[in-house]
Amino acid sequence: MNDDPRADQLYWRFLDQYFGLELVPSLSKNQELFSEFDDEVKPLLVDEARRFVGQVMSGGTGRIDELLGANYTFLNERLAEFYGVSGVSGESMQQVELPAGERAGLLTHGGFLAVLGNETSGSPTLRGRFVRTKLLCQPIPEPPPNVNNAIEPPGEVHTTRQRYEEHLTRDDCRGCHAQMDPIGFGLENFDAVGRFRTEENGEPVDASGVIHDLGGVDVPFDGPRELVEALLASPELGDCVATHFFRYALGRMEQRFDECELERIQSEFAESGGHLPALLAAVVGSSTFQYRVKE
Ligand code: HEC
Numbered sequence: 001m002n003d004d005p006r007a008d009q010l011y012w013r014f015l016d017q018y019f020g021l022e023l024v025p026s027l028s029k030n031q032e033l034f035s036e037f038d039d040e041v042k043p044l045l046v047d048e049a050r051r052f053v054g055q056v057m058s059g060g061t062g063r064i065d066e067l068l069g070a071n072y073t074f075l076n077e078r079l080a081e082f083y084g085v086s087g088v089s090g091e092s093m094q095q096v097e098l099p100a101g102e103r104a105g106l107l108t109h110g111g112f113l114a115v116l117g118n119e120t121s122g123s124p125t126l127r128g129r130f131v132r133t134k135l136l137c138q139p140i141p142e143p144p145p146n147v148n149n150a151i152e153p154p155g156e157v158h159t160t161r162q163r164y165e166e167h168l169t170r171d172d173c174r175g176c177h178a179q180m181d182p183i184g185f186g187l188e189n190f191d192a193v194g195r196f197r198t199e200e201n202g203e204p205v206d207a208s209g210v211i212h213d214l215g216g217v218d219v220p221f222d223g224p225r226e227l228v229e230a231l232l233a234s235p236e237l238g239d240c241v242a243t244h245f246f247r248y249a250l251g252r253m254e255q256r257f258d259e260c261e262l263e264r265i266q267s268e269f270a271e272s273g274g275h276l277p278a279l280l281a282a283v284v285g286s287s288t289f290q291y292r293v294k295e
Pocket residue numbers: 118122123124125126129140141142143144147148149150151167170172173174175176177
């Protein structure tokens with residue numbers, strides 16, 4: 001299945017939707033702060049993710065730990081300039097290794113990070129919510145209708161983190177925001193368009209955080225790599241990816257009567273060590289999928 005270009009397409013379309021990459025071309029960011037995020041770079045960011053997924057699936061291990069943990073990516077000169085990476089020349093996209101502390105797979109791609117933010121900054125809330133709901137399948141209730149969703153303007157506080165930390169000090173916000181923001185803090189090394197940084201407005205970036213209630217315990221981490229490692233070490237991640245793939249392949253949410261089949265798919269995926277082609281085979285081979293095809 002690994003060599004089948006149609007399978008690559010399927011993963012790509014799934015991941016494109018899952019990671020919100022289809023939204024990248026229509027994003028707009030504050031042009032004073034992010035003038036480099038232009039119409040030339042946006043398609044390159046999509047191309048980066050696409051080539052990366054293609055490499056993981058066709059040349060690499062095809063496993064979730066490579067998809068979320070690899071420290072290589074694909075850049076051409078223009079995109080490398082955008083990211084501030086030196087030593088890449090020419091128009092064609094090429095595989096580039098980055099320091100392991102700076103990159104960890106798709107969660108650290110510019111396209112993905114740009115989607116989960118607003119015009120002027122990245123959003124620890126939205127980044128954390130993605131991890132909580134899309135990678136761990138733990139729902140967060142919708143925000144109460146009367147809450148002011150505006151973020152503190154920069155002023156007294158100098159970092160994105162400081163602006164979001166306020167949510168965690170208030171009793172009426174903490175219940176939901178403690179489930180999201182401290183995860184998102186792990187990606188604070190990336191600005192609103194995914195460029196690596198160690199300082200923001202003259203202050204050092206603090207990318208430490210905690211995943212509350214991961215398999216019943218609070219898991220602290222420091223930086224993007226430790227965040228991803230904590231996720232990869234938790235059974236919730238593989239089960240959740242399997243659930244989302246199941247939904248994608250069937251074009252619907254799982255129902256009560258899918259429980260046994262979904263559990264079987266999740267355990268096959270876990271036994272394969274998070275091998276995505278094994279997940280595809282498990283879903284396509286399931287009676288639920290076959291029945292759907294015959295309909
Ligand atoms: C019931 C859960 C819940 C509670 C309680 C809650 N929020 Fe939220 N909040 C969310 C969710 C989910 C989001 C992200 C989705 C969205 O913006 O609709 C969010 C988003 C936000 C955002 C926008 C963040 C961004 O980067 O776009 C702000 C600001 C915010 N909340 C402030 C607050 C404040 C202040 C309180 C306390 C008075 C609060 N929220 C209470 C669930 C909650």
